[in-house]
Amino acid sequence: MNVGASGVRSARHRRARPDAATQNSAMGEEKVHKGDEVTWSSHGQTVHGEVVEEITEDTEAAGRQVRASKEEPQYRVRSDKSGKDAVHKPSALEDDS
Template structure:
């Protein structure tokens, strides 16, 4: 079962530098781009747009890559 996160939820995820933390901006259910990177989201495989607390940059992550804090 997929996680049901909502806007504003605090989450963490793994990066090559260790753990990162941030918040959910929105659930993305259609293809989009973030800073030139393609996000292959769909209604059947949504991704979450998150914003890092440290860098304030946005990225897309699959639900299984995120841990709710």
């Protein structure tokens, strides 16, 4: 744990986790579904692709550890251009249909 001279953990090391009730999705109130065409931002670029899986438990996907639950799912998406997978929260995905 990174603790400053005051003995208080610095703000940049704290993790604020918004509760599911207040977290708005870029997809609005719609639920994201397997097969949905979506866009997301990656390294300053807009990426187009498809939702390939809803993740509802902690797991490893797309080369990283994913923290997810039924209340706060994440989605594995596949880029149309590169064919590579990524994992995003619904708030990072926009409807591309």
